[in-house]
Amino acid sequence: MDSRRKTLKTILSCILGAVAALLFYLNAVNSNRLVRRWNLPIHRKSPSTTTTGTTAAEPQWEDPGPYHVAYPRNYTFVMDDTPTCKTTTPFLILVVPVAPSNVESRNAIRETWGSEKLVLGQLVETVFILGLPGGDNAEQQQERLKEENQQHRDLIQSNFQDSYRNLTIKTMVMLEWLAKNCDKSSFVIKIDSDVFLNVKNLVKLLLDPGTSKENYMTGLVWWHSPVLRNPFIKFYMPTDVIPEPEYPPYPLGMAYVMSLDLPAKILRISPQIKPIYIEDAYLGMCLKRLGISPTDPPTQKTFFVDPKHPLSRCDLSEAIATMTKMLSQMKWYWERSRKEQPCSIAQVNQE
Ligand SMILES: *[C@@H]1O[C@H](CO)[C@@H](O)[C@H](O)[C@H]1NC(C)=O
Ligand SMILES: *[C@@H]1O[C@H](CO)[C@@H](O)[C@H](O)[C@H]1NC(C)=O
Numbered sequence: 231m232d233s234r235r236k237t238l239k240t241i242l243s244c245i246l247g248a249v250a251a252l253l254f255y256l257n258a259v260n261s262n263r264l265v266r267r268w269n270l271p272i273h274r275k276s277p278s279t280t281t282t283g284t285t286a287a288e289p290q291w292e293d294p295g296p297y298h299v300a301y302p303r304n305y306t307f308v309m310d311d312t313p314t315c316k317t318t319t320p321f322l323i324l325v326v327p328v329a330p331s332n333v334e335s336r337n338a339i340r341e342t343w344g345s346e347k348l349v350l351g352q353l354v355e356t357v358f359i360l361g362l363p364g365g366d367n368a369e370q371q372q373e374r375l376k377e378e379n380q381q382h383r384d385l386i387q388s389n390f391q392d393s394y395r396n397l398t399i400k401t402m403v404m405l406e407w408l409a410k411n412c413d414k415s416s417f418v419i420k421i422d423s424d425v426f427l428n429v430k431n432l433v434k435l436l437l438d439p440g441t442s443k444e445n446y447m448t449g450l451v452w453w454h455s456p457v458l459r460n461p462f463i464k465f466y467m468p469t470d471v472i473p474e475p476e477y478p479p480y481p482l483g484m485a486y487v488m489s490l491d492l493p494a495k496i497l498r499i500s501p502q503i504k505p506i507y508i509e510d511a512y513l514g515m516c517l518k519r520l521g522i523s524p525t526d527p528p529t530q531k532t533f534f535v536d537p538k539h540p541l542s543r544c545d546l547s548e549a550i551a552t553m554t555k556m557l558s559q560m561k562w563y564w565e566r567s568r569k570e571q572p573c574s575i576a577q578v579n580q581e
Contacts, residue, residue, distance in 0.1 A: 297471045299398045300390075301505045307407070308362070309379055309387035314355045315411040321352035322433060323408070323418045327400050330363035330371055330392050333378065335423035338557045340382065342564040343427040350433045357384050359404050361392030397483075398509040402500065405493040412490055416443065419551075421485040426552045426563040432487070435528065435550065446489040447517065448525045449481025449551075450533035455511065465508060472506070480514025481524050484535055485551035495520055544573035 294300045314323065324344065328335055336358055344356035363371035379385040388403040390396055401420070408418055417436050421427055435441060455477045457467050481487075496516045503519060506512050517524065527533060531545055534552040539559065541552060546567055554560040 297467060297506055299396060299505050299507050301399050301402050302501060303390075305388045305390055305399070305403055305406075307386060308389050309375070309385050310407070311379070312357055312383050312386060314357050314384070315408075315415060318353065318355060319414045320355040320412075321416050322349075322354045322429075322436060323412060323415055324354065324356040324427070324429075325404055325408070325418055325420050326356065326358045326423050327397070327404065327420065328358050328360055328423045330360050330375060330387075332423060333374075334557060336378070338561060339423060340384075342561055343429050346429045349429050350437065352433050352437070354429055354433065357386055359386045359388070359400060359407070361388055361390045361396060361400060364391050364393065395507055398505045398507055398512050401509040401513065402497070402505065405497055408490060409493040409497055413494070415490050417446075417487060417489055418493075419485060419487045420483075421551060422483070422553075424554055424557075424560065425485050426549075426554050426560045426567075427485070428546075428549055428551075428567055431532070431548070431550045435532075436487070438528075440528075442489065442525065444489050444491050445495075445520075445522045446525060447481060447486060447492060447513075447522070448527050449486035450484070450535055451479055451481050451524045451526050452477070453479045455480070455514075467506070467508075477511040478514040478518035479524050480510050480517065482533070482535055483510035484553055485533060486510070486513075492522075495522075543570055546570070547573040 314320065326336075326339060326344075339356065339358075346354055348354070360375075362368070363375070365371075375385060375387065386404075386407055388400075390399045390403070392400070404420065412418070419427070419432060457472045457475060457477060458465050459469070460466060461468075496513065499516050499519050503512070503515050506515075514524075527550070529548065531548045532550040534541070534545075534549060537545070537552055539555065541549065541563070543566075546552075546563060547570070552563065554563065
């Protein structure tokens with residue numbers, strides 16, 4: 231009885247040991263495969279450069295993981311024959327990041343605020359920036375984009391794949407384009423395609439003697455934007471990527487304005503800061519490293535991210551950029567802003 235139990239015990243421990251050994255082996259094979267896969271793109275580098283510091287610049291790094299993007303990289307422009315900044319020197323450039331398929335928004339902008347070329351005596355030009363179309367009909371989409379550009383000459387296209395996750399790449403490529411072509415111009419606004427822009431109010435602000443011509447970035451500045459730690463929500467960011475509880479101050483991505491010395495400065499510093507996929511917060515990180523602080527707009531009523539629609543006549547006459555819910559609303563605000571008398575001084579005083 232006793233010896234049988236002993237034998238059983240021995241057999242059992244043998245089986246357990248074998249299973250453990252097998253699991254260990256499978257695990258080793260698996261992680262080896264992982265290591266091999268991760269090593270592939272960084273073959274030419276010494277192992278010491280593969281550590282994942284937040285400041286490591288790794289141009290060869292292929293898989294950025296869920297929180298970073300593949301930048302810097304040798305991206306090239308596949309479409310870039312716009313005359314803007316090449317044969318013209320606008321005072322202000324309106325750059326609209328847009329999905330390749332979103333031709334409705336591009337046309338709406340061309341018909342509304344994007345059509346304003348001479349504002350308060352200043353030359354203003356609009357360009358759209360996009361990546362490569364994806365999906366089954368990518369080739370057809372690309373053909374249509376070429377035709378669209380032949381007609382309007384306002385598309386700038388880079389050879390990364392256009393997706394929401396790649397917005398930071400789009401922003402950095404935009405800065406590259408601006409630094410290369412537009413250093414004689416004064417200001418740029420990066421503005422999303424669903425935003426109504428009052429170009430005149432913006433030019434007025436930029437012409438104001440109180441507006442700095444250098445190291446200037448404005449918009450709806452988030453001075454204390456918390457780093458979100460709930461893994462189930464959008465913009466989740468784990469502590470090992472961003473240990474600080476708050477992002478450095480940055481203007482919200484829907485519309486931000488820069489003096490045109492900043493693109494080159496941000497590009498120069500950016501290899502020191504690994505880019506996260508949240509493009510506006512990343513620009514805040516770059517600004518902080520440069521020792522530059524964003525500037526609040528002169529009043530609280532200039533940049534609206536979540537306004538109560540419809541905007542009152544007074545709000546509309548003061549606004550610079552307002553998020554809208556649909557293109558028809560954007561067009562309607564533009565028409566109202568052209569037709570209606572500006573809010574009178576008497577009314578402002580009453581408020
Ligand atoms: C980047 O790509 C272009 C075109 O493919 C090439 O001419 C250039 O040498 C590349 N530059 C670097 C630094 O790899
Ligand atoms: C951009 O995003 C897509 C999917 O979101 C991804 O597959 C692609 O590799 C990304 N990067 C570049 C550089 O295109």
